[in-house]
Amino acid sequence: MSRSKSPSGIEIWRRHLVPVGATHHAAEEIAQQIQGLIIAQDLPEGLRLPAERDLAEMCATSRPTVSQAIRILVVRGLVESRRGSGAYVMRRPESTLAASMNLILGLNAESVEHLANLRLWLEESGVHQAIAHATDADLAAGEAALARLRDSAGTTASWMSADTQFHSTLVRASKNPYLASIFEGVHTTLINYEYRQWIASGTTPGWLGRGQASALTSLHEPILRALAERDVEAGRLAVIHHHHAMADHLAASERAEARSRVSR
Numbered sequence: 001m002s003r004s005k006s007p008s009g010i011e012i013w014r015r016h017l018v019p020v021g022a023t024h025h026a027a028e029e030i031a032q033q034i035q036g037l038i039i040a041q042d043l044p045e046g047l048r049l050p051a052e053r054d055l056a057e058m059c060a061t062s063r064p065t066v067s068q069a070i071r072i073l074v075v076r077g078l079v080e081s082r083r084g085s086g087a088y089v090m091r092r093p094e095s096t097l098a099a100s101m102n103l104i105l106g107l108n109a110e111s112v113e114h115l116a117n118l119r120l121w122l123e124e125s126g127v128h129q130a131i132a133h134a135t136d137a138d139l140a141a142g143e144a145a146l147a148r149l150r151d152s153a154g155t156t157a158s159w160m161s162a163d164t165q166f167h168s169t170l171v172r173a174s175k176n177p178y179l180a181s182i183f184e185g186v187h188t189t190l191i192n193y194e195y196r197q198w199i200a201s202g203t204t205p206g207w208l209g210r211g212q213a214s215a216l217t218s219l220h221e222p223i224l225r226a227l228a229e230r231d232v233e234a235g236r237l238a239v240i241h242h243h244h245a246m247a248d249h250l251a252a253s254e255r256a257e258a259r260s261r262v263s264r
């Protein structure tokens with residue numbers, strides 16, 4: 001991983017980012033600029049983004065606006081947020097991203113349920129195959145992702161990156177790159193929709209609070225354990241349990257949001 005703190009590292013950003021106006025689309029404009037830069041300059045995975053205050057200065061905007069832009073990029077899976085360390089280029093955008101972005105425009109409460117079911121079936125298949133094909137290296141990557149997940153409760157951006165990485169790592173262990181790619185596309189589209197409130201406000205939902213770390217870990221740990229123990233039935237049940245628990249969390253968030261809209 002290159003931890004770019006050198007002046008040349010920040011130069012790329014300084015040279016290419018342009019000030020945005022004070023419109024309410026400013027965060028989206030900044031996100032678009034950074035996304036474009038990642039593609040056009042072929043920026044490597046693991047490259048560190050400038051600090052938020054530097055980005056705010058380069059784009060002539062406020063830090064909250066930059067924070068919002070980073071949240072947009074985190075849910076798109078383009079930027080990874082590491083707790084206490086900053087934001088990094090997570091992976092290069094692929095064509096699946098464009099498909100996700102088109103798909104999401106048509107999402108609503110009803111269709112999102114279809115997509116959530118599709119995510120469940122893809123993950124079930126992925127974990128089933130991974131139980132047959134996972135290597136020791138895959139299991140070690142799963143352990144590392146789980147450790148990050150454990151450390152990320154209470155910090156939505158870090159948690160989302162760690163969660164995406166955990167599930168992707170396990171499905172990639174199926175060794176079917178098409179399954180992995182489709183799973184990641186569906187997963188990314190879903191979280192774009194599910195976390196839209198967080199993108200807008202930056203408020204961490206209650207179920208993701210720091211006190212929930214062990215509950216969240218116990219939702220993920222059994223999936224990895226089933227892989228390590230090559231237990232197909234335990235893997236299937238753990239994936240289904242995770243799916244239902246997340247659906248409950250998100251339904252609770254939606255209700256809370258609806259309530260706050262009424263009282264506003």
Ligand SMILES: [Zn+2]
Nearest residue numbers: 163167220242
């Ligand atoms: Zn998860």
